[in-house]
Amino acid sequence: MEEMTMKNPIVRMFHVHKRYGAKKALVDITLDIGFNEWIFVTGPSGAGKSTLLRLMYRGESVSEGQILVDGANLLRVTSRQVPMLRRKFGVIFQDFKLIPTKTAYENVSLVLEVAGEKPAMIRKKVNSVLRNAGMEDKMNNYPPSLSGGEQQRVAVARAIVGDPKIILADEPTGSLDSKSAGIIMDLLKGFHARGATIVIATHDKELIESTTHRIIHLDNGRVDETDPNVVNL
Amino acid sequence: MIFFLKRAIKDMADNTFLHIVTIITIALSILIASSIGLLFFNAGDVMSTWKKGIRIMAYVSPAAGEQGLLETRGAMEKMNGVGGVRFISKEEALADLKIQMKRQLSLIENLDRNPLPDAFEIQMIPTDQTWERIETLAAHIQSLPMIDDVEYGQAWLGRLSNIFSLFQFIGITMGVLFFMVTVFIISNTIRLALYSRREEIEIMRLVGATDAFIKIPSYFAGLIQGAVGGLLGLIALYISYLVISANIEKNFSFYVVDIHFLSGKVILWILLYSIFVGWLGCFLSLKQFLKN
């Protein structure tokens, strides 16, 4: 319906397959994600959610099929262009991927340093985003000394600090209490309101039940067609 | 630029032990290589002053007349390897001797007749084989009819010179070997440093870091290590030079062995060399590391 007539998708997947050796992680995925859309990807553990996200920022390459991101065909993106591609994304990794030897502040500022932002601007943006994430008191702490929820919030701050077009959030509320989860979802909502596209991989029932956004169910690497939410695809 | 430099220093500080090992490695190899160099510079100096001064004294028989002197001189000038022939008359020789023996002047003054013979000083053309040919040449001169005696005191230096050439070869071989070993060690320590940071590097790439962004601090680290290591090596060399030359002067003060330290130019080259070694080690390890 609405998605069928999607005018300008920011991510398009055509018959994408991903295999790890003999293991089929994703099978024939065709999917459009609209500009400024908010979309959930759900399904049981091992269904291929993380793999789907990884393919988008070329954390891995497809085994078959095509992916277009913001008009660029990932098969044609050279390894030299990969950094530019990745700067379009803010990724909240399932395992956070914070650098343990850098402070919370440094973990976040890295994104801007990598992009060649001016030091004064970096300071301003990082402080602001850490404040929004409620981490300003602990910005000089190292990740191992932070709680899971706090690390999660640093990871979110890092994902949004570079003002990316697309946020890929892999279990952003994974093992959090509802208060921490609420802070994170609010951050993402604010960012969505400013025009970003949000893709959230989760099996958090609470998140999905109450949502009006599109949900894609993955099962065993396939889009689950029997799911009522996907029929409209 | 300053940003990368800061990062390089921070990365090094995060991995102090490894980088200190690298710096010490560079310093040691610079110390060893440049002390070999220093030895050669000084030995080479001695050799070349010797070579320039290499000469044969040929003493003429008192029986030789004006004609005999001329013939002998002509014959010697035609010989292979002879650079120049200077005639020293016995009067000249005596005058020289008087100057040399000021203290015992009375001894000479009391002579009623000049006991010294006329002589020729034969200058050899300096070549690499000078010391090998000196004996042949001396024998040749000796065989001239008007020549009584031939003297070439410093021939032993010639044999030393042969050994010196051998050492030079060994020195160069060791230099090359040290170069390879140092580069190998540096590239390995840098690889270890990178390896210990591989998670961090992987994350940097995931948030959009280019290879250059990742590499540049490592290059700075390599250059800094090369420079610091080279400097330390040279300082160690200078200290040992001071100690050794002080000792030589104490024990051989009459010998007037003039030992020099490396010239400013050579010092600069050694520093550049060690910086280059640091860079090369870095280059090799990064090349391998970023491949996978």
Ligand SMILES: Nc1ncnc2c1ncn2[C@@H]1O[C@H](COP(=O)(O)OP(=O)(O)OP(=O)(O)O)[C@@H](O)[C@H]1O
């Ligand atoms: N690097 C890899 N090598 C081999 N197999 C892999 C690799 N990454 C994922 N897989 C396999 O691919 C399948 C999909 O994995 P993926 O991580 O995408 O699942 P997921 O839906 O994110 O699961 P979870 O909810 O537990 O995070 C799994 O069977 C997994 O074992």
Ligand SMILES: [Mg+2]
């Ligand atoms: Mg996952």
